[in-house]
Amino acid sequence: MNTILEIKHLSKKFKDLTAVDDLSFSVNSGDVYGFLGQNGAGKSTTIRMMLTLIEPTAGEINIFGMSLSKNRHEILSKIGAVIERPDLYKYLTAYENLKLFAKLSNINVTHKLLMDQLDMVGLADRSESKVKTYSQGMKQRLGIGIALVHNPDLIILDEPTNGLDPQGIADIRNLILKLSNEMGKTVIVSSHLLSEIELIANRMIIIHKGKKIVEGFVNELLDPSKTLVELETTDNIFATSVLKKSVYASMIVDVNEKIRLTINKHEISTLIQFMVESKIQIIEVKPRHSLEDYFLNLTKPE
């Protein structure tokens, strides 16, 4: 698998607020990568940094094997994005909006290309209507049409189902699956809904307060027989090195202030015994029931 996107130790501070804190993850070619976190977790800030809208305070972003800061023009010509709301020129028609942004992507713009694109997102019959007459769902579909018009290799969709009715959500979900399964595109989708990511993504990351909580394959992370366990020890570096050399290595999902593992419930006691025998001084072992419960707990209003 080629790594399409690699983020290393990315941080963004706005005066006293740390929106993104030492975030690292990677996306492989062909992934539908779920970017999950509650509102204000730092998803949009991270995505905006990936699109050069926001300057990182620290860290590195590499896309298509190139440094984003040094190859902005080349990288952006291969990315299509919809960021939060699909805001477009309301006084122009859908066709004019699409044509305008297609021209900005430096491609050969033909009437056929534009109509095919509008047809793909189901707006061909409303191509001459001004965008101000469109519903939210139609605007979202047009936004995706604009993101795809130059046939990008990487598609970034920031909360694409926000404000949509159930049919609109299903349409967008089907479109993302089509992009991945039939067209082989790499898609990064951010959402605050685990259920949404679960349906479309093969890999995902959960962030909270700008920090990574877990990253991995969706089917493994959401396996109902597994429990997420948080470990706190007197020396997490030592504990991590010991665990990485043991049978528990593949179960580690994140190492940060705490060590997180997804593990079968009945194996927790064996894990504790192993740690004691390995001279790891345990401060706390906290089972989180399941990743879903854990995420719901994070997003629960305080």
Add this chain to the structure above:
Amino acid sequence: MWNLLQIELFKISKRPRTYIAFAAIAAIVMIFQFAFKADGESYMNLMMQNIQDNFELDKSKAINGYFMCYIILNTLLIQVPILIALIAGDAISGEANMGTLRLLLTKPISRTQLLLVKFFASFIFTVVLLIWMAIIALFLSMAIFGVDDMLIFRAKGEESQILQITKDDILWRYFAAFGYAAIALTVIAALSILLSVFAENSIGPIVATVCIVIFFTIVSNLNMPIIDKNVKPYLFTSYLVGWKGFFYIGINDEGQPIKGSIENWGSIRKSLGILLAHIALFLGIAIAAFRKKDILS
């Protein structure tokens, strides 16, 4: 860059607000033309009340197309900056407000390119607006009032002066004056774009531009020695009406006007230089700020 400029001009042409400026200018000019056609002599009497005892004038000839255009420009070139600000003040902030700025900047175009294109589009709008003014304030007035020699009333220090320019020596002065006005109004466009970079909605930069122009114009018109020497030279508004210099005809030793001459070329060149420097300054700051700006809209 040309592709981007075409897109920008297309967007401007599609916005209803663009045509407000053209309609406003047409309305004001036509009111002037109607008023002067109906009762222009009263205006001339008012203008000449101090000198008509020792100066004979055929007032019906004095009110002609050239004179009308001069009067209209005198009034309008103070108001036109507001119309320029309506478009230029919206350049970046309007995109931020609509949410299209973030989409634009995810395309393979640089921020400097985008800002320069916004500036060139505002410049083209300014030129087109001035051409429109020339058509209705000059050519329409010439058609309605005819052409003849033009009288200019000039306050020079504490003296009042009347300058007479022959009708075959006027048209080129208007072309030069409109050219100068284009540069002067482009300073307003550059200022509006600069303010637009810092805002997330259009109202702020438009109102701020108008406030700055009004405040600086008031200061520029204050007749106090300390302000004349220490403040006015640094205000761009002091040079906005420099176009009038093209109508201040040179006078020979016998007190006769010299055809094709301008009294003070040096002053016009200096004013143009200062205006161009302001454009470069405003645009430079705007580009520097825009390149560093986090797009959060």
